[in-house]
Amino acid sequence: MGSTSNGDVLGQAFTDHVVQAMGPDTTPRMRTVMTALIQHVHDFAREVNLTTEEWLAGVAMLNWAGQMSNDKRNEGQLVCDVIGLESLVDDITYREASKADKPPTSSAILGPFWRADAPVRENGTTITFNTPKDAMVAYMHGQVTSAETGKPLANATVDVWQASTNGLYEQQDDDQIDCNLRGKFVTDAEGRYSFYCLRPTPYPIPFDGPAGKLLKLMDRHEYRPAHIHLIVESEGHRSLTTQIFDKDSKYLEDDSVFAVKDGLTVEFKPRKEDSKAEWDLEYNVALAKKQ
Structure with missing residues (x-):
């Protein structure tokens, strides 16, 4: 799935595997959007060498945005x-x-x-x-x-x-x-x-x-x-x-x-x-x- 025996980060083969996990009932538009999103997110993580700490900070920020949103503020x-x-x-x-x-x-x-x-x-x-x-x-x-x-x-x-x-x-x-x-x-x-x-x-x-x-x-x-x-x-x-x-x-x-x-x-x-x-x-x- 893209990993190698010498410990290199997961590469394009891993990203392809994630994309190919979408099932046959996925709509064409959803497949187009999610294929591009997964590709770009994976490329971004590899490009900046994203750490677990940084990823968790990003998740926390998304959670925070959801918790603050209501009918008065998005x-x-x-x-x-x-x-x-x-x-x-x-x-x-x-x-x-x-x-x-x-x-x-x-x-x-x-x-x-x-x-x-x-x-x-x-x-x-x-x-x-x-x-x-x-x-x-x-x-x-x-x-x-x-x-x-x-x-x-x-x-x-x-x-x-x-x-x-x-x-x-x-x-x-x-x-x-x-x-x-x-x-x-x-x-x-x-x-x-x-x-x-x-x-x-x-x-x-x-x-x-x-x-x-x-x-x-x-x-x-x-x-x-x-x-x-x-x-x-x-x-x-x-x-x-x-x-x-x-x-x-x-x-x-x-x-x-x-x-x-x-x-x-x-x-x-x-x-x-x-x-x-x-x-x-x-x-x-x-x-x-x-x-």
């Missing part, structure tokens, strides 16, 4: 974020759509703080409640269109969420009401949506778990640039998960989760004659058709 996903895996998978997933003659809006990672049960709110209303004194309120609005035809998409859903000025999403913070700074909006007949939100601010990702420990071990900071999360969906079109980043924010060049992309930075402009908001953001979204 620590395993955060670990993937700080090593760039979610951004890489996102890019692979949307690669073909981005090559179109009329490409859709760029995607970005989901992140660990999305909630499926965000409430539907009326256009022109707000997602910010018990607003902090240091907050800057913004009016965000735009149009959802088909990337291929340019036609507006009525009844599209714009699912939005963001952190408060203290860097916490509402499920992390007992001082915020349930579903603060999140909501779903349905576009009108012209594909338009609108709501009041906060002009976002940079914040640190949670640093008290394995993701934070990894950052510390790699001598990296934990900050994210100011951003707002979006999921935009319309019948007959591919769902878009993305983030938009304030162009004036710090950390655009060294986002701790590597999510910033060209085309996703936006400009907040002063808003006039609106007592509810001091900033204005227009953001239009183009969706790709389903293949």
